[in-house]
Amino acid sequence: MPEVVRGLGVSTGRAAGRAHRMARPPVLPPPAPVTDAAHEISVATGALAAVAEHLERYAAKASNRDARAILEAQSLMAADPALLESVEEGVGSGLGAAHAVDAACAHHREALLAAGGYFADRAGDLDDIRNRAVAAVLGLPMPGVPDPGHPYVLIADDLAPADTANLDTGTVLALVTEKGGPTSHTAILARTLGLPAVVACRGAAGIGDGTWVSVDGGSGEVEVGVAEDVAAGIQREAAALRDRRDIGQGPGRTADGHRVPLLLNIGSALDVGPGAAEGVGLFRTEFLFLDRRDAPSFEEQVAAYAAVLQALPGRRVVIRTLDAGSDKPLPFLRLPGEDNPALGVRGLRTSRTRPEILDTQIDAIAEAARSSDAETWVMAPMVSTVGEAAGFARRARARGLSHVGVMVEVPAAALHARRLLEEVDFLSVGTNDLGQYAFAADRQQGELADLLDPWQPGLLQLIAMCAQAGREASKPVGVCGEAAADPLLATVLVGLGIGSLSMAAPSVPGVREALGRYSMAQCEEHARLALAAGDPDEARAAITGA
Ligand code: PEP
Ligand code: MG
Numbered sequence: 001m002p003e004v005v006r007g008l009g010v011s012t013g014r015a016a017g018r019a020h021r022m023a024r025p026p027v028l029p030p031p032a033p034v035t036d037a038a039h040e041i042s043v044a045t046g047a048l049a050a051v052a053e054h055l056e057r058y059a060a061k062a063s064n065r066d067a068r069a070i071l072e073a074q075s076l077m078a079a080d081p082a083l084l085e086s087v088e089e090g091v092g093s094g095l096g097a098a099h100a101v102d103a104a105c106a107h108h109r110e111a112l113l114a115a116g117g118y119f120a121d122r123a124g125d126l127d128d129i130r131n132r133a134v135a136a137v138l139g140l141p142m143p144g145v146p147d148p149g150h151p152y153v154l155i156a157d158d159l160a161p162a163d164t165a166n167l168d169t170g171t172v173l174a175l176v177t178e179k180g181g182p183t184s185h186t187a188i189l190a191r192t193l194g195l196p197a198v199v200a201c202r203g204a205a206g207i208g209d210g211t212w213v214s215v216d217g218g219s220g221e222v223e224v225g226v227a228e229d230v231a232a233g234i235q236r237e238a239a240a241l242r243d244r245r246d247i248g249q250g251p252g253r254t255a256d257g258h259r260v261p262l263l264l265n266i267g268s269a270l271d272v273g274p275g276a277a278e279g280v281g282l283f284r285t286e287f288l289f290l291d292r293r294d295a296p297s298f299e300e301q302v303a304a305y306a307a308v309l310q311a312l313p314g315r316r317v318v319i320r321t322l323d324a325g326s327d328k329p330l331p332f333l334r335l336p337g338e339d340n341p342a343l344g345v346r347g348l349r350t351s352r353t354r355p356e357i358l359d360t361q362i363d364a365i366a367e368a369a370r371s372s373d374a375e376t377w378v379m380a381p382m383v384s385t386v387g388e389a390a391g392f393a394r395r396a397r398a399r400g401l402s403h404v405g406v407m408v409e410v411p412a413a414a415l416h417a418r419r420l421l422e423e424v425d426f427l428s429v430g431t432n433d434l435g436q437y438a439f440a441a442d443r444q445q446g447e448l449a450d451l452l453d454p455w456q457p458g459l460l461q462l463i464a465m466c467a468q469a470g471r472e473a474s475k476p477v478g479v480c481g482e483a484a485a486d487p488l489l490a491t492v493l494v495g496l497g498i499g500s501l502s503m504a505a506p507s508v509p510g511v512r513e514a515l516g517r518y519s520m521a522q523c524e525e526h527a528r529l530a531l532a533a534g535d536p537d538e539a540r541a542a543i544t545g546a
Contacts, residue, residue, distance in 0.1 A: 002214075002223040005203025008449045009220035010182050010482075011190035012510065014238055015174035016214035016231035019207045019224075020148050022156035023141040025131040028098055037091050044087045044097035047136035051129055052078035058147055061168070074125045078133070083108055098137045105130035113293070123293075141209075145172075153213050155204050158444075159186045169193050173235075174215040176222055178204045181452050183432035183443040183482050184327075190217070191485055192271065194506030196238075198222055200446025251278055252501070252512050256519040260494050262512055263316065263502040265480060269307035273505050279316035279375075281428065281502020282480035283308055285361070286322045286330060295332045295357060301364035302371075309372035316375045318428065318480075318502075319365050320407065321358060321392075323347050323381035327444060333357065342442065347382020347409070348392060359395070366399040377403035379428055383420070384410045390423040407480075409433035414462035417469035417477075429466050429498070431481025435459050454483035455536035460492065464531060467497030478502060487514030488543060494520070495527030 034040055052075045059071035077083070086107055090100030109126045112119045131143040145154065145167060154172050158179040172195060180186045180199035190197030196217030198204075207213060207224055212231050214223045226234075252262035263281030266272060268288055272280070288304050289296050296304075309317055324330040325346025333354055338344035351358040362378065369376035380392040383406040396404040405426035408414050414434065417427060431454050436443040438459055441451035463479065470477030478484075478500035479493050485507035491514055493501060501511060518526070526543050533539035 002225040005201060005206075005222050005224060007176065007198040007201025007204065007220045007222065008182060008446070009197075009216060009218045010180075010187035010199050011175075011195060011197035012218040013174075013194070013196035013241075014214065014216050014218075014234050015153065015196045016212070016226060016234035017151050017153050017173045018148070019155050019176075019209065019211045019213045020146040020152040021141075021207070021209055022145060022154060022159075023135070023143045024157070025143050026098075026135040026138055026140050028102055028134065029138070031099055032096055034091065034094055034096055040091045040095075040097045040100065041088055043137055044091065044101050044133070045084050047097070047101060047133040048078050048084065048087070048129075050136050051132045051142075052076075054132070054142065054147070061147075061171075070125070073122070074129065077122070077125060078129045080108075098134050101133045101137060102130060105133070147171075148210075153215055155207050156186075158184070159189065167193065169195065174198075174217065176201050176204045176207070176213075176215055178202060179444070179446050181443050181445055181449045182454070183435070183452060187482065188265075188504070191482070191507055192265070192267075192504040194504075200449045202446075250512070252508075252515055254494065254515050254518060254520050254523060256521075258494075258520045260498075260515055261316070261478075261500040262508050263318070263478070263480075263500055264508070265502050265504050266308065268304065269311055271505065272308060272311045277312065277315070277505070277508075279312060279318075280308065281316075281318050281478055281500060283317060283319045284323065285320060286324055286328050289322070289330055289332070290328065292330065292332050295360075298360050298364050298367075301361060302367045305365055305368035306371050309368055309374040309376060313373040314375070316377060318377040318379055318405070321348070321361050321365075321378065321380050322350065324350050342436065347407075348380040348388055349382060362396055362399050362401070366401055369401065375403065376401065377405060377426065379405040379407055379426070381407045381430070382409055382433070383407060384412050386416055386419045386423060389420045393424050407433075408462075408466050409437065411438050411462060414465050417466040418472065421469050421473040421475050426476040426478070427466055427470060428502070429463055429477065429479045429481060431459065431463070431479060431483035434462060434481065438462060450536075453536040454481070454486060454489060455530065455539045457531055457533050457535070457539060459483075460496065460527075460531055460539075463493065463498065464496045464527070467499075470499065471497050476500065485511065487511050488526075488540070489530075490514055491518050491523045492526045492530045492539075492543070495523035495525065496531075 055075035059068045086104035087100045090103045109123050112123045151171050153174045156177050175197040177186050177199045198220050212226050214226045252260040261278045263279045264277050265282040267284050326341040378401050389406045393404045405424045407428050407430045409430035435452045439451040441448040466477050476499050480502035484501035485503035487510045490511045529542040530539040
């Protein structure tokens, strides 16, 4: 009988396959005297050669062009003669193979950082090479995303944005992490890629490499030790379901024809995809600039925004200005360290100390808007006061942008939704952060995931206030947090009066299908039941029994 371990299902769908773990970075052994320098050099350079070869093989198999280019460049770095020379020097000065690799990589890392710009951005790649080569010297499994040579379920402690650049949906079937919450990077990434995912799964720690597992990204159940033929059956069903879902097309609407635009959450033009998107409800511009040491130039930004706007002529594209800080560190802002970064200088607040960054960004958005036929909307993240909304609106309108809005991510903003709409043209409710701040629960914390459940009636009440303010002002109010991607909850949001829903592309068919099953009056009944419930489970049960 398979053993069942449970976590939080954050990206629906089922998948099954062999589990493979993302190995942790190796720890250096205590230094030991070198007795055979030639041997140490040959072990260290052999490890680097193995890493270069591994990365080259991985690059050849990557289905994504950008991932392939990154891996090819990284492979060349691992084989760089200057790096090998530093390793020899390290051994010459008395270091063993692992320590010599570590020291050589640290030395070259410093040089890259000092060179700045593009070179500094590659410093992280060298860390990865260091981890892989030290692991090879010590005979440990390669850290980073594994490459077992067949499709597999990825098990990890947690996934950072940098870990995911190489994630190939051709081989990764599902994600299971020990940490993370419903709005953590892993969850957002999984929904973007359309991969079933379970986070906050403590039992994942005990899943051995190569074990057959099945993952249910809806219920959060992971069965460990399933039979191989059962796993194959689950994979066949998943493929059949994907085919059926791809058939549904067209704009979002309720069963009685009430239009609800279903927009996309994207991080770059690549996420727009070839499908007929109704528009973009959240363009997370900071995703273009993660891990950068220098601010992106005006020209670079114009090109990045224009690439998205030009892909969607005549459609709405809501561009969010940089949301830096807390879970999205942007080193080029050089923000001081903070004890509570989620409560610190993040989102729009960064413009208090670095106003020129926001000004350049708005200039670049306005310039890109002039070169396209898309309907360009712009909004600021982490707005807490009416004064902040007014200041942002002034700045954006002065540059000719005519659809200016703010995100509602802080309870104070929801409580003042009506006043905010006197200053701006639209609101977009970011339920990920609104849940975090309303419930005082870190969105990255698995232990507090129940408080971050978007069905929490307290969160729904805040969303209802925003929707009501929009109705009174006759101005659009949408939801772009992960709550919008839950098909049943989408009917509740529409019933509350939310006018558009924005989500990762793979979630659109499920939400479209759910909305199409209910009339507006039924959605309103769902909203009433969910608001009246005492907790998320009661809210869900009230509706599924309705
Ligand atoms: C949110 O907070 O709901 C949101 C959409 O923004 P992000 O997830 O990028 O913080
Ligand atoms: Mg947010």
